[in-house]
Amino acid sequence: MVLLGLVLSVALSSEARDRGVSEGRAEAALVARTAIEPNLDGRSLAVPLSGPELAALRKLTDRAIEDGSVVRLRLRDTAGQVVFSDDGSGFGEEIEDEALDAARGEVVALLTRLNADQNDSGPVGQRVVEVYLPLSTGGPVLGVLEVYLPYAPIAKDVSLGLRTTYLVLGGGLLALWAILAAISASTIRLMAHQAGHDALTGLPNRALFQRRAAAAIHAAQRDGGTVAVVLADVDRFKEVNETLGHHNGDALLRELGTRLAAAVRSSDTVARLGGDEFGMVLPAVREEEIPPLLDRMRTVFETEIVVDTLPLSPEASFGYALAPSDGNDVDTLLRRADMAMYLAKGSRSGTARYDQQRDHFDPAQLALVAELRRAIEGNELVLYYQPKAELRTGRVCAVEALVRWRHPERGMVPPDAFLPVAEQTGLIDALTKWVLATALAQAVAWGLSFDRLTMAINISARNLARADFADTVLSALAAAHVLPGRLVLEITETALMTDPETAADVLFRLAEAGVRVSVDDFGQGQTSLSYLATLPLHELKIDKNFVGDLPDNAAHAAIVRSVIDLGHNLGLQVVAEGVETREITAMLTAAGCDIIQGYLLARPMPADELPSWLAGHRVSELTVER
Incomplete structure (x- = not known):
């Protein structure tokens, strides 16, 4: 039992390191999305940065380094050359393989120490999560973000969870390991299921849907395949709730969720995203296969159902977007599938694919809309x-x-x-x-x-x-x-x-x-x-x-x-x-x-x-x- 405990401890420590690297990778992605990519405005880093842009980046990185959230930050072009470095390092050095991998669209993250690479000068420093992340605003790779994040805060967060786990393991070993291990495993499985599934329908929830969608997109990028992200919205569901009551509305949603899950392939995911909205991830699917597949879903979906002795003929509007042609991340595909769904609802066609010609999304426009509420209250609007x-x-x-x-x-x-x-x-x-x-x-x-x-x-x-x-x-x-x-x-x-x-x-x-x-x-x-x-x-x-x-x-x-x-x-x-x-x-x-x-x-x-x-x-x- 002691040997088993040691093995588990080593495994948990390894998993903790992996989790730490994963958290570092997520933090780097957040830095890219919120601080770097919006400033690029779709422009490749192969174009030299202007003086004001360099000053803005310097101010941004100085603030991040000062508060300890970043140790070092560099920007590279798609050829791997350093175009910005907070501490002036990296220019003219040999291009690293990780930077080239990121320029090809991969994300590379590893646990290391500062200045541990052969190219680095200076003494080896603190433990860091080193991340190479491709920069993109929905199109081709614009450049590479190379960022070093302090590992100590991440390790502290991870260790808090590990401390409780070690105590549970110790207690289990002392109080009949086999019994407690079985109980723990059963409890963990139940909690994991509840955390990832909708309580009403038993289908995957939004969080699990997004994880599976991200995994399917990653596999499609690796294998050159296509993934469809589909949104389905029940038409006039509010009338069912108002007329028959919420308990009958819930019964309708449970039945519709069961029907959708039975209509898809075993490799597909059907999830309830909230309210009367369902989402589907269709991996490894050819574009021409999607319309007949969705038509089959609609037929199954719209078959008459009896709720509280009343026969109902539910209808739904389906919208979908494809990766990689319509986007390469879950949020973009969900937003575009949602637009397609509203297009299907508005045209009463039942099913629609995302249409770029009807996409009014623009970060600059959204910035205007974010100010529109203030404009309504602040007398900025005028009528002609x-x-x-x-x-x-x-x-x-x-x-x-x-x-x-x-x-x-x-x-x-x-x-x-x-x-x-x-x-x-x-x-x-x-x-x-x-x-x-x-x-x-x-x-x-x-x-x-x-x-x-x-x-x-x-x-x-x-x-x-x-x-x-x-x-x-x-x-x-x-x-x-x-x-x-x-x-x-x-x-x-x-x-x-x-x-x-x-x-x-x-x-x-x-x-x-x-x-x-x-x-x-x-x-x-x-x-x-x-x-x-x-x-x-x-x-x-x-x-x-x-x-x-x-x-x-x-x-x-x-x-x-x-x-x-x-x-x-x-x-x-x-x-x-x-x-x-x-x-x-x-x-x-x-x-x-x-x-x-x-x-x-x-x-x-x-x-x-x-x-x-x-x-x-x-x-x-x-x-x-x-």
Whole structure:
């Protein structure tokens, strides 16, 4: 038993060293992601660092060395040459094999002592974890981070855990080793299972999912294979919880988890990531195999299930991303699979792959969005207003509120630079509330002379998918003391189709209160006419892409005439946006269009300029004989 204890002690010590090296490797990866890679901005270290960049790196490393978190830090280019060193060492020395391995995408980490390498000069120093890490921002390797981390703090953390383990081992040896060892092994297995699995479904949880995904990606990089990371979200699961209760919702999730686990290959991983979201790791899979595999999963997933004596037909939206083509780390692939899943949900296609063309993620944009909440509260946002006029009379009948951002450092930020990412991050709700409150307050501030104008505000898909959005709008109207009939909500076809049932409920509540609803950018989406006819709509806005080239594009002219006829047959007003010439105005007049909006009438303008523009606008300027 003593010999067994010694063997175990040696094994645990070795494992502790491995854990220490692993922790050092994780710390180095954190340094790379948070401190080095963002400053590279996608640029290779083969390009010489500028003076300010070297100064910034020097400041960063001095601070890290001063607080003891780093002993030495060097940056190398992909050829292994040192381009930065905190202590001036390493320049001109023989290139180390570990640096070349890291330049090829490998991570090398080992426990050693400072200046223990043959190339190093100076006395051998303290024990350190030496890590060579490839630097990348999602693309090719930009260079290599060589960092030496003090091992003493890591060893201290590891030794705390080892001390308890040694005590348990000693007690076990003294009190019938075999029995206590069996109990300990059983307990450890149970705790390990609980730590890595979801309590509701028994499936792997997010932590285990990420570990298996990382292992699959590493194997694919080593063997040249492909890994798919898949996210599946149960459509309208909130309705099940609200209607049948959370215990029945849990029963549904358990059954769906069982079905998914049975539908995949033995080498695949199915995990519950939280709520009604499931994740899958499909290693060693060919790209062409994924769509039929996911179709099979959806078929199994959507087979009718009886919950509390009620038959349910669950539906799900699947999104996936591939390594290495869509990313080489778990976080990137998860984010991109999530984008694909929302694309599938919005298009109602059921399954979608990550599409780079629809990816609005950009670190610079995210930095803007991080400041957007402050901007809403700090009076940095501003609304511009663009008039609309009736073609028959030339009378200005409405204005559309368009948000702009007066950033204190970046100047005027256009909406397409921050709105798409704001919508992806969920900040669109706060932004829409601000636009509603500000636009309605402005309508009141303009006074009685503007009482005949309606205020149009754009609404996103995420806004419309919230069951309580009607309450938000009606509360804003009540707070501003504005009649509901003066508000027009402009909603794209895509927004209508993201969650049709919720959208219909919200729109009917708003329409009953008197709020007007306009379908924006009509002609670009895929709204079925039968669905459109069931909604409480008041207006169709023809997409500007069809309007801008009316005189030269016979197909677009035919589409515009058809949309105008369709709108009138449905009892709706028809608005043409993007009108820039009198020739287009004449064609729209001949086709029977009701209202126009565009640069021919006026560009968007600040609120204080609209009264004087309106006073100078002559009705006769736009009227054209029909």
